[in-house]
Amino acid sequence: MPILQAMAILDILTVPDPRLKDVSLPVEGGVTDAHRKLMDDMLDTMYAAPGIGLAAIQVGVRLRIIVMDLMENDEKNPRFFVNPEILETIEETKPYEEGCLSVPDIFDEIERPARCKLRYLDYNGNAVEEWAEGLYAVCIQHEMDHLEGTLFIDYLSRLKRQRAVDKVKKAKRLSAAEAN
Amino acid sequence: MGSPDFSTVTLEALRATEHEIVCVYSQPPRPAGRGKADRRTPVHLAAEAAHLPVRTPRTLKKQSEQDAFAALNVDLAIVVAYGLILPPPILNAPRLGCVNLHASLLPRWRGAAPIQRAIMAGDAVSGIQAMQMDAGLDTGDILYTEETPLTPDDTAGTLHDRLASLGANMLPTVISQLANGTATPTKQSEHGITYASKLGPEDQKIDWTRSAKDVDAQIRGLSPFPAARFDWTPPDANTPIRIKPLMSSYERGDGRPGEVLDDNLLVACGEGAVRITRLQRPGKGPMDAADFLRGTAIHRGQIFQ
Numbered sequence: 001m002p003i004l005q006a007m008a009i010l011d012i013l014t015v016p017d018p019r020l021k022d023v024s025l026p027v028e029g030g031v032t033d034a035h036r037k038l039m040d041d042m043l044d045t046m047y048a049a050p051g052i053g054l055a056a057i058q059v060g061v062r063l064r065i066i067v068m069d070l071m072e073n074d075e076k077n078p079r080f081f082v083n084p085e086i087l088e089t090i091e092e093t094k095p096y097e098e099g100c101l102s103v104p105d106i107f108d109e110i111e112r113p114a115r116c117k118l119r120y121l122d123y124n125g126n127a128v129e130e131w132a133e134g135l136y137a138v139c140i141q142h143e144m145d146h147l148e149g150t151l152f153i154d155y156l157s158r159l160k161r162q163r164a165v166d167k168v169k170k171a172k173r174l175s176a177a178e179a180n
Numbered sequence: 181m182g183s184p185d186f187s188t189v190t191l192e193a194l195r196a197t198e199h200e201i202v203c204v205y206s207q208p209p210r211p212a213g214r215g216k217a218d219r220r221t222p223v224h225l226a227a228e229a230a231h232l233p234v235r236t237p238r239t240l241k242k243q244s245e246q247d248a249f250a251a252l253n254v255d256l257a258i259v260v261a262y263g264l265i266l267p268p269p270i271l272n273a274p275r276l277g278c279v280n281l282h283a284s285l286l287p288r289w290r291g292a293a294p295i296q297r298a299i300m301a302g303d304a305v306s307g308i309q310a311m312q313m314d315a316g317l318d319t320g321d322i323l324y325t326e327e328t329p330l331t332p333d334d335t336a337g338t339l340h341d342r343l344a345s346l347g348a349n350m351l352p353t354v355i356s357q358l359a360n361g362t363a364t365p366t367k368q369s370e371h372g373i374t375y376a377s378k379l380g381p382e383d384q385k386i387d388w389t390r391s392a393k394d395v396d397a398q399i400r401g402l403s404p405f406p407a408a409r410f411d412w413t414p415p416d417a418n419t420p421i422r423i424k425p426l427m428s429s430y431e432r433g434d435g436r437p438g439e440v441l442d443d444n445l446l447v448a449c450g451e452g453a454v455r456i457t458r459l460q461r462p463g464k465g466p467m468d469a470a471d472f473l474r475g476t477a478i479h480r481g482q483i484f485q
Contacts, residue, residue: 007316008370033371040373044316050267069317074239074264076317077292077378123375 007044010059012101014172015165020102021149024057024064027082031125035065039080039123042067047076051101053139055146058102066143070135084120084144087129089113096138098152105171106164110152112141181205181278183221186344187260190281191226193348194258199355201232202254207263208236240270249273256358258351259313268315276358278313279323281347283340286311287368289376290318295343296336297376300383300401302393305329306339308347310354312365317375321365324354332396332429335403379406386410388437388484392430392452399428399454407460410438411485412478420485426466427458438484443477445469447484 013020027035038061046054046067056065066081094114099107115133118140122128132140142152153161182190183206194201204227212219220228227234237245246269257278259266271278284294285307298306307327311320326346330339357363379402386395386408399408403426411420433441433453441448445456460466461476 007319
């Protein structure tokens with residue numbers, strides 16, 4: 001049965017792919033059908049991975065676009081962000097054990113502001129301003145770092161970061177060998 | 181697998197087929213109603229009444245739940261408004277996979293509130309589809325479609341009931357086609373994808389500067405639940421009361437947005453005017469506008485916020 005084939009699933013870049021260090025470019029001229037198609041495919045890719053957030057650069061597209069679904073209460077409820085900006089953050093920070101689809105199977109605690117105020121365009125191109133808190137605040141800050149070429153492992157010590165990259169490289173080598 | 185009334189209709193239809201229902205999955209009992217006692221879902225109650233085994237796990241992400249499901253060794257799972265995410269090990273466990281009944285014409289209105297969003301957007305047609313589930317958000321191949329035109333009298337409530345019965349009627353055909361290998365899974369179009377995002381408080385508040393057509397669609401799309409709302413301050417009071425309109429139509433009319441244009445609840449919008457014909461006020465049941473107006477006069481010239 002073709003159970004997992006209907007979706008458009010894109011390849012996710014993993015470290016040390018240099019494109020993950022690129023700064024993404026703003027979407028000019030509003031949200032078009034081409035951007036929506038990209039967001040649809042990114043969403044499919046994220047659910048299939050599975051993950052709770054994905055930035056366009058993680059599928060090799062250098063645009064300031066993010067998709068997210070925190071799947072709170074065991075319910076799917078996708079969010080889309082075009083040209084997101086953080087307008088302000090509060091001083092209080094909170095640690096959270098983060099992971100990343102571009103750094104698979106590596107998790108570490110990162111400290112970030114507990115709340116942040118966002119401005120972005122949604123799937124339909126409407127401007128939204130809202131405060132994010134909890135996991136939403138963690139995830140949007142993590143994803144927005146991708147737009148600047150920053151990964152969560154960049155906040156770790158050089159030793160931990162190198163170990164993470166080596167681990168991902170080794171896992172990739174092993175799975176490639178298995179496939180042959 | 182299902183939880184609310186919508187899925188109860190499906191369960192009844194399934195019981196009427198020759199297929200054996202091995203197990204019913206439903207959301208666990210949750211506090212509800214006055215007194216907040218744990219209340220079983222409509223599907224849970226219907227399954228018990230029919231002496232069917234019921235399982236109510238909180239999540240299907242746990243290995244133990246996935247193993248328990250796989251051990252049932254079922255041919256097919258029918259999923260209707262269940263409300264839990266099905267991870268790949270669950271999706272792949274039944275021999276013929278999991279089939280979802282989705283209450284819109286996909287790929288339009290993928291997601292949580294397709295019935296409400298279709299009416300709120302003023303769609304001319306809606307429908308119910310049987311879909312082979314995959315890991316995405318309502319992205320699976322379509323197995324069967326029943327369409328229904330939307331009328332100016334439709335509310336989320338009437339469309340819900342109509343789609344539930346259309347879905348229940350088509351289900352036996354869908355199941356036999358899957359069973360005898362004559363099903364024709366069709367990929368969804370890549371064009372026309374929209375998302376029926378969850379309804380929030382911001383969807384309920386009426387913005388009278390929008391067109392009458394839009395406000396009317398909002399009122400009917402949110403009726404009976406969670407209902408659109410606006411505030412009205414009676415001339416002899418200081419505090420506004422919150423009114424939930426439940427049924428409306430739109431016509432021509434000129435005035436400031438929110439201005440009442442006659443003594444029968446015709447309200448000016450950004451373009452045209454909406455006539456409210458059924459409503460609910462705090463602490464009272466739903467009533468026709470005529471009955472409401474007998475007790476509470478709202479005259480021409482007053483303003484709704």
